[in-house]
Amino acid sequence: MLSGNQIALAYLVASVFFILALKGLSSPLTSRRGNLFGMIGMAIAVAVTLTLTKNWVIIIGGIALGGAIGAVVARKVQMTAMPELVAFMHSLVGLAAVLIAIAAVNNPYAFGIVKAAGESIPAGNKLELFIGTFVGAMTFSGSVIAFLKLSGRMSGAPIVFSGQHMVNLLMGLGMLGCGLWFFATPGTNWTAFIAMTAIAFVLGFLIIVPIGGADMPVVISMLNSYSGWAAAGIGFSLNNPMLIIAGSLVGSSGAILSYIMCKAMNRPFLSVILGGFGTDSGAAATAGGVQKTHRSGSADDAAFLMGNADSVIIIPGYGLAVARAQHAVKELAHKLREKGVTVRFAIHPVAGRMPGHMNVLLAEAEIPYDQVLEMDEINSDFPTTDVVLVLGANDVVNPAAHTPGSPIYGMPILEADKARTVMVVKRSMAAGYAGLDNDLFYMDKTMMVFGDAKKVVEDMVKAVG
Numbered sequence: 001m002l003s004g005n006q007i008a009l010a011y012l013v014a015s016v017f018f019i020l021a022l023k024g025l026s027s028p029l030t031s032r033r034g035n036l037f038g039m040i041g042m043a044i045a046v047a048v049t050l051t052l053t054k055n056w057v058i059i060i061g062g063i064a065l066g067g068a069i070g071a072v073v074a075r076k077v078q079m080t081a082m083p084e085l086v087a088f089m090h091s092l093v094g095l096a097a098v099l100i101a102i103a104a105v106n107n108p109y110a111f112g113i114v115k116a117a118g119e120s121i122p123a124g125n126k127l128e129l130f131i132g133t134f135v136g137a138m139t140f141s142g143s144v145i146a147f148l149k150l151s152g153r154m155s156g157a158p159i160v161f162s163g164q165h166m167v168n169l170l171m172g173l174g175m176l177g178c179g180l181w182f183f184a185t186p187g188t189n190w191t192a193f194i195a196m197t198a199i200a201f202v203l204g205f206l207i208i209v210p211i212g213g214a215d216m217p218v219v220i221s222m223l224n225s226y227s228g229w230a231a232a233g234i235g236f237s238l239n240n241p242m243l244i245i246a247g248s249l250v251g252s253s254g255a256i257l258s259y260i261m262c263k264a265m266n267r268p269f270l271s272v273i274l275g276g277f278g279t280d281s282g283a284a285a286t287a288g289g290v291q292k293t294h295r296s297g298s299a300d301d302a303a304f305l306m307g308n309a310d311s312v313i314i315i316p317g318y319g320l321a322v323a324r325a326q327h328a329v330k331e332l333a334h335k336l337r338e339k340g341v342t343v344r345f346a347i348h349p350v351a352g353r354m355p356g357h358m359n360v361l362l363a364e365a366e367i368p369y370d371q372v373l374e375m376d377e378i379n380s381d382f383p384t385t386d387v388v389l390v391l392g393a394n395d396v397v398n399p400a401a402h403t404p405g406s407p408i409y410g411m412p413i414l415e416a417d418k419a420r421t422v423m424v425v426k427r428s429m430a431a432g433y434a435g436l437d438n439d440l441f442y443m444d445k446t447m448m449v450f451g452d453a454k455k456v457v458e459d460m461v462k463a464v465g
Contacts, residue, residue, distance in 0.1 A: 002051050010048040011242040017041030018249055028363045045242045082357070084150035087220055091143035093227035097136030097234050098197065101129045104237055105193060111238055120187050125237050130179040130196065132233030137197050138204030139226040145208040146219050158407070159209040168206055175199040217350040218261045225254025261349060294429065297447040299456050302389070302423045303463030305447075309386035309421075311342045313378065315414055316358045319392015319426060323453035326365040329391065332457055333367070335464040344381075345372045346414050348396035379415050388419040390440075391453050394432025399439050407436060422446040425456050 002010070018041045024034020046063070053059060077085050103110075104125075109117045113125050121129070148154035178196035182189050211219055228250025235243030262268065306312050314329060333343045345367065347358050362372055382388065390397055397416045400406040416422055417440050424441055427450065431437055440446060449456055 002048065007048055007052070008241070010044055011245070014041040014044040014048070014242060015245045015249075017044065018246060022249065022253055028359055028369060031360075031363075045246070049240075049242065081151070083217070083220055084147050087143050087146040087150055087223065090220075090223045090227045091140045091147065094136040094139030094141075094143060094230055097132050097227075097230035098140065100234050101133040101136065101237070102197075104129060104234075105188060105190075113237065123183065126183045128233055128236040130183060132230055132237060133193070133197055134175055134179065134200040135226055135233060136230035137200035138207065139223055139230055141201045141204035142208040142219075142226070143204075143223050145205055146216060146223060149208075150216060150220075158211060164206070164210060168203065171199055171203050171206065175203060218258060221254055221258040221261055223254075225251050225258055228252070228254055292442045294442050294448050295444070295446065297423075297449055299449060299451075299459035300463045301447065302425075302449050302456075303460040305421060305423065306336055306341065306387050306389065306460070307339055307464050309341055311344075311381075311385045312336060312387045312389060313344050313346050313382065313385050313416075313419070315346045315348075315388060315390045315393050315397060315416060316362065317391055317393025317396065319453045321357065321361055322392065323455075325391065325454035325457050326361045326367075328454050328457040328461060329362075330365040330367050332461050332464065333371070335461055339464070343371070344378065346375065346378045346416075347372060348375050348393070348414050349412075350396065375412060375414055382415045382418040385419045387421045387423065388416045390416055390422065390424040391457070392426060394426075394438055395436065397438070397440055398432065398436060400436050416440060417443065420445065423449060425449045425451070425453050427452065 017037045021034045021038030021041060024030040024032075024037055026034075050056070050059065073085070104113060105121070108114045108121045108125070109119070113121055145154070175196050178192045178199065182192035182196060185192060208219060228247045230247070232244050232247030232251055235241070235245075235247055314333065316326070316329065320326060320329065333345075336343050345362060347362075359372065363369070393414075395408060395411075395413075397414050398408060399413070399417050401408045401411045401413045403409060422440065422443065422445055424446060426441075426448065429441065429448070441448060
């Protein structure tokens, strides 16, 4: 059994490792080291926490079961399914916070909240349980909706209805009222607590359903923040400094990431928090029923154009991730450079339905980091670029972002439409995740190459070589 000072020191060491993990994850160059620090910190936190309990069999059994499920899922999940996996994990964190709060309200003595069985929960702890419960409940239901949308089990289109914001406001006030009722009532007011929890579950659902697929990466980040704050709130109730520190780190880092992404997408941060964006969409920016035609070509045609160009920019998208084409793309870039062509990669802040997704795939293929440029760094170069190769990207290169009334209006895009020649590799002319047609595909300067991204790029490599 560790002393109080030893426990505090161990938690402090674990917290330092968590901070180092966040620092490491800020760059692809140090991301593996960051993950290692995070695992070390969590191992220390779990080991110390185990010394505080006598229920070894139950806890170790739970760890073993959860670890086994996690290991199986981690080995089987594809990189393209990572966003929905993250959303699903956020839902579990939120649900855990709610279940812990229910247990603490039911038996506060077992959690050390009161000194003797039968005593009323102190007002401060009631407030902490209230915050942890409603944030956790909203995180759970909101994350479930995000998972369903990202996995394709639910339409990615915004689901809106008249008076939606007013309904959300009234339910928010109702939840707050029930929370205050629970807080002010002597003893345990289960009616108020259950009503508050139920409203929070429904409110989490209502906040996420009006958000369209194009904005879903921000939702993932936002829910990540919510799950952290839920954990921190429960940490206060349980008087567990490790849970408070870890939850606060997750909550604050998720909030900062959400802000950065909102700025990159030209979305108001407050609207994200309240679930109010993605709902002002008018009709999709289409040609109003006019039949549009596109120009198609082959991988050989694309290879010829790129091989005779001075500069090429490659834009990787979700189609590249699905096809696992990053290694073929690396080989293509190498072949073009051997011909004297300047090749660079352009990354959108929300590419691949999750921030950093494309960066990770390119890093996996060991593409040099100095060849991978963010949107702000490379957008000004498109007008002087000979050829742009778009691999499975759609919404992030859609000029509809400049059209008032479009669901993605105001979202900064990679301005591929300004290049001299554009080649797009897609399986079909299907709309992107936001459900919008893309005028880029119908421009005279654009050539469509249909097929699996990996197969098409491999054919390009052969043709260039």
